[in-house]
Amino acid sequence: MTDQARPATPLLDRIGGPADLRVLPDRDLKRLADELRAETIWAVSQTGGHLGAGLGVVELTVAIHAVFNTPRDKLIWDVSHQCYPHKILTGRRDRMRTIRQKDGLSGFTKRTESIYDPFGAAHSSTSISAALGFAMGRELGADDVGDAIAVIGDGALSGGMAYEAMNHAGHLKKRLIVILNDNEMSIAPPVGAMSSYLSSLYAGAPFQEFKAAAKGAVGFLPPPFQEGARRAKEMLKGITVGGTLFEELGFSYVGPIDGHDMESLLQVLRTVKVRADGPILIHAITQKGKGFAEHRADRGHATGKFDPATGEQKKAKSNAPSYTKVFAQSLIQEAAEDDKIVAITAAMPDGTGLNLFAERFPARCFDVGIAEQHGVTFCAGLAAAGMKPFAAIYSTFLQRGYDQVVHDVALQNLPVRFAIDRAGLVGADGATHAGSFDVAYLSNLPNFTVMAAANEAELRHMVATAAAHDSGPIAFRFPRGEGVGCEMPERGVPLEIGKGRIVHEGAQVAILSFGARLVEVEEARERLMARGIEPTVADARFSKPLDRDLILDLAARHEALITIEEGAIGGFGSHVAQLLAEEGVFDTGLCYRSMVLPDAFIDQAGPREMYAAAGLNVEDIEAKVLSVLGVQVLSKRA
Numbered sequence: 001m002t003d004q005a006r007p008a009t010p011l012l013d014r015i016g017g018p019a020d021l022r023v024l025p026d027r028d029l030k031r032l033a034d035e036l037r038a039e040t041i042w043a044v045s046q047t048g049g050h051l052g053a054g055l056g057v058v059e060l061t062v063a064i065h066a067v068f069n070t071p072r073d074k075l076i077w078d079v080s081h082q083c084y085p086h087k088i089l090t091g092r093r094d095r096m097r098t099i100r101q102k103d104g105l106s107g108f109t110k111r112t113e114s115i116y117d118p119f120g121a122a123h124s125s126t127s128i129s130a131a132l133g134f135a136m137g138r139e140l141g142a143d144d145v146g147d148a149i150a151v152i153g154d155g156a157l158s159g160g161m162a163y164e165a166m167n168h169a170g171h172l173k174k175r176l177i178v179i180l181n182d183n184e185m186s187i188a189p190p191v192g193a194m195s196s197y198l199s200s201l202y203a204g205a206p207f208q209e210f211k212a213a214a215k216g217a218v219g220f221l222p223p224p225f226q227e228g229a230r231r232a233k234e235m236l237k238g239i240t241v242g243g244t245l246f247e248e249l250g251f252s253y254v255g256p257i258d259g260h261d262m263e264s265l266l267q268v269l270r271t272v273k274v275r276a277d278g279p280i281l282i283h284a285i286t287q288k289g290k291g292f293a294e295h296r297a298d299r300g301h302a303t304g305k306f307d308p309a310t311g312e313q314k315k316a317k318s319n320a321p322s323y324t325k326v327f328a329q330s331l332i333q334e335a336a337e338d339d340k341i342v343a344i345t346a347a348m349p350d351g352t353g354l355n356l357f358a359e360r361f362p363a364r365c366f367d368v369g370i371a372e373q374h375g376v377t378f379c380a381g382l383a384a385a386g387m388k389p390f391a392a393i394y395s396t397f398l399q400r401g402y403d404q405v406v407h408d409v410a411l412q413n414l415p416v417r418f419a420i421d422r423a424g425l426v427g428a429d430g431a432t433h434a435g436s437f438d439v440a441y442l443s444n445l446p447n448f449t450v451m452a453a454a455n456e457a458e459l460r461h462m463v464a465t466a467a468a469h470d471s472g473p474i475a476f477r478f479p480r481g482e483g484v485g486c487e488m489p490e491r492g493v494p495l496e497i498g499k500g501r502i503v504h505e506g507a508q509v510a511i512l513s514f515g516a517r518l519v520e521v522e523e524a525r526e527r528l529m530a531r532g533i534e535p536t537v538a539d540a541r542f543s544k545p546l547d548r549d550l551i552l553d554l555a556a557r558h559e560a561l562i563t564i565e566e567g568a569i570g571g572f573g574s575h576v577a578q579l580l581a582e583e584g585v586f587d588t589g590l591c592y593r594s595m596v597l598p599d600a601f602i603d604q605a606g607p608r609e610m611y612a613a614a615g616l617n618v619e620d621i622e623a624k625v626l627s628v629l630g631v632q633v634l635s636k637r638a
């Protein structure tokens, strides 16, 4: 793609930052929004990334920065996958080509990146809590904090934290502005009673009437201030459906308004800026993907690089199936023979592959919304009722439901099956989405069985193992992306619980891999063999219960034992070390090393680059073996 295809943006080119918006006449703000939309489409066509959500908030972004005094006023984007237009307007336009890449811009808001990002996000439903924190800080005299404005999507509003925050805000009664960006979409079509409720709020309220009312009210705004207040209140009453849930929670409710109509947006935001004296919710109706992808089923939620003229995406093809697809197909196989199997997703039907399961077994698949906490306890209830629930949740999002995992599942020893996708470092989404901690946070729980798949064939067996495991909770993890292309068994066969396998017999040093680093371990072994070193390689399969016999045998037969996993400290390696210590193996002089993710959040980059930063690639494994054997290495990385 050449720069010739780049849209002309004469007005946007003159914008150095949000302050420049505040001196533009309203008609130019509308033009600016059009240019910003074209620029956003072009920028994402060059890099890939989250597109649809940003296109839905272009006018909102311009209007908020034009009316409010950012960065003193704190603008907090929920999830923040819609922040691309905001980044373009806040001094990061030149770096948009680097977004989601190594050393580049994050795909989300990030405090260390800009003063216009007062709060980082990527997980959903946190914005109202954070904004309320800013608002309360302001009330308590915090320096340089003005208004706090949370922009939250209708999908994010399905998350419990949003209600906890509104409940608290309604109690505190402090000035707080929440903009509900209602595009009737999550990543998939939104589910739930709340989604239907929001639709009912605007079903009978034409925007035009509101526009007229808003215009009238703005005419009466200060001066004189007090008279304006009365009239503005009347105006807001006119368009409020009345008795909304938000009002019951202590918010003033304004809306619904057309979130793409710059005139309405400016009028309402200006009115609110002058009038709000407590928590207020502005209900804006928008279209996800507006101007480019609004007619696509996914509204252009996330995309690879594409041709901005045609929308055609450039995709690399691989023959290996994705782990996600193998999981879904394997689960469908199990469910075809066991009608107690049900599947649960927290708003990620496509990402987890459960869309395929839902096609086959619609009545046995549940999308709970962005509600991991509820999803886990819902599974606990299902398990208590005798069902076999599979909770398919990304590693990073399962963190949201951790107390439920401990208190509702593990403590009651309920056989909930956790299918943990996106295990390990995921690439472009970066640290917020890395699946780094699940091995540690699950393996330390009594009653749990924890597995990690070394390849897609193993994953199929682990799905079968989980389906057959009725005596307590069980989890299996697998990475994002394609499998290794290994031969696939037709059907999964349940594995013996707590038993690993030797992959290659060797001598001197044993490498015990837990999960999908096995491919790198095998490649490192090949390289080492060229140096005359032939490590034993084993696949642990389980971090809980550990295969004690295998580990103690490896320890007894080798000078050195190295474990490796795609997880943070406190996981598999720590459990192995504990076993070796308990059994007195260290006293015998065994050299033990554990290769884990470092104690740091690793910024976005390609997965290989992220694993290089973590020191878990082939050359790192090779170097580790050489160093434990005391071999002098001349290469730079040794």
Ligand SMILES: Cc1ncc(C[n+]2csc(CCOP(=O)(O)OP(=O)(O)O)c2C)c(N)n1
Pocket: 052, 053, 056, 079, 081, 082, 122, 123, 124, 152, 153, 154, 155, 156, 157, 183, 185, 186, 187, 288, 346, 347, 348, 370, 372, 397, 400
């Ligand atoms: C806790 C958590 N679970 C799941 C996700 C994955 N996720 C990212 S965006 C999104 C949908 C958000 O929908 P909405 O808030 O309506 O924003 P829209 O994309 O429609 O603008 C989901 C489910 C997440 N970011 N955080």
Ligand SMILES: CC(=O)[C@@H](O)[C@H](O)COP(=O)(O)O
Pocket: 050, 079, 081, 122, 187, 302, 351, 422, 426, 429, 480
């Ligand atoms: C914003 C968000 O949380 C999701 O869109 C996420 O980026 C999806 O990640 P995958 O591409 O791994 O499904």
Ligand SMILES: [Mg+2]
Pocket: 153, 154, 155, 156, 181, 182, 183, 184, 185, 186, 288
């Ligand atoms: Mg939405």
